Amino acid sequence: MNTSLFLQKLEILKKRPSAFIPAVEAIQRWVLEFEKTLPKQRISPVDVARYANLSVNQVVPEFLYGVLDGLFDLNWEVHCPQCHTITEDYQQLSKASRLSYCKGCEKEFETDFARWIEVTFSLNKEIDERKFTPLCAEYFASPPLLSGLELIHYPIFRTLFGDQVLSDREQMQIASVTVLFTDITGSTEMYEKLGDVVAYNIVRDHFDILFNQIEKQGGTILKTIGDAVMASFIRNELALRAIIDALEQFRQYNNKHCTDEQVHIKIGIHRGSAILVNLNDRLDYFGSTINKAARIQAVAESGEICFSEQVYQDAIFMQCLKERGMKNMSRHSVNLKGINGPQTVYKIRSHVVK
Numbered sequence: 001m002n003t004s005l006f007l008q009k010l011e012i013l014k015k016r017p018s019a020f021i022p023a024v025e026a027i028q029r030w031v032l033e034f035e036k037t038l039p040k041q042r043i044s045p046v047d048v049a050r051y052a053n054l055s056v057n058q059v060v061p062e063f064l065y066g067v068l069d070g071l072f073d074l075n076w077e078v079h080c081p082q083c084h085t086i087t088e089d090y091q092q093l094s095k096a097s098r099l100s101y102c103k104g105c106e107k108e109f110e111t112d113f114a115r116w117i118e119v120t121f122s123l124n125k126e127i128d129e130r131k132f133t134p135l136c137a138e139y140f141a142s143p144p145l146l147s148g149l150e151l152i153h154y155p156i157f158r159t160l161f162g163d164q165v166l167s168d169r170e171q172m173q174i175a176s177v178t179v180l181f182t183d184i185t186g187s188t189e190m191y192e193k194l195g196d197v198v199a200y201n202i203v204r205d206h207f208d209i210l211f212n213q214i215e216k217q218g219g220t221i222l223k224t225i226g227d228a229v230m231a232s233f234i235r236n237e238l239a240l241r242a243i244i245d246a247l248e249q250f251r252q253y254n255n256k257h258c259t260d261e262q263v264h265i266k267i268g269i270h271r272g273s274a275i276l277v278n279l280n281d282r283l284d285y286f287g288s289t290i291n292k293a294a295r296i297q298a299v300a301e302s303g304e305i306c307f308s309e310q311v312y313q314d315a316i317f318m319q320c321l322k323e324r325g326m327k328n329m330s331r332h333s334v335n336l337k338g339i340n341g342p343q344t345v346y347k348i349r350s351h352v353v354k
């Protein structure tokens, strides 16, 4: 290993104004300590975070900036669901494909983005040219330390590697992801009463509040459709925290504005499988989970959070509801447009919203 080049690249990383120095130092210590025994030349930010007692969120951005600086290479590793061997790996998401083949198991499998794709980093070839030899189950614990799905939820990934998307028409299975939909109540009336300019500014304020809280909880804004927002999260309770904090901000916003200029939203949360696709050179999701989340949002009244049975079954989500003082939950059997048979939907009114 070319240690002086490694240290030189680390110095560049440290000079970045937004650098989190303890994380860069942790990377330095970790690599120098394990360099000789490093069996795989692959580094998981999760291992480094644990080693230095930091949060993974503090470490991942340093690795991503390290890729830009030529310190690291980013690897998307596909693991066989049966024997856990790496069946293939690539440095560009555009090389990903829905199916992979394991020679050992002589089986083709779906490369689930949340379960069977792990993100690791290796030292750039200029620094260390040792060849990587895939190891099996021994070092790949299931679930992955940092899954592909988790990485794409880092806003910094989108900022730095927004051009890393799947190739056209390619799709990737995702075992489960949380989808949040919100929409403004009575926006048509608002535009009529206040005129386009004033109403548009209020809608912009509303986007600012929502986007800010969604990103704070590691959510990704997938798209806006008119005044509606669609976002995804790794876990249910993150969507809930984002929305409760946003509702509190809307309460403060509304206190400062007259009735006509107040913002009220309705919310839907659902969790299920989806497929990751490339839509107009952006990562996007498709599938019945997305449709159902939108339909659940559509049955919410102003100030209500509606969620599905799948979300209700999540003990951490329910605990989070309790902790945030959300009471008066009700259970409903409703027909959702385009979905067969009555569906169970839970509704809760936020105490912060009238």
Ligand SMILES: [Zn+2]
Binding pocket: 080, 081, 082, 083, 084, 085, 102, 103, 104, 105, 106
């Ligand atoms: Zn296998």
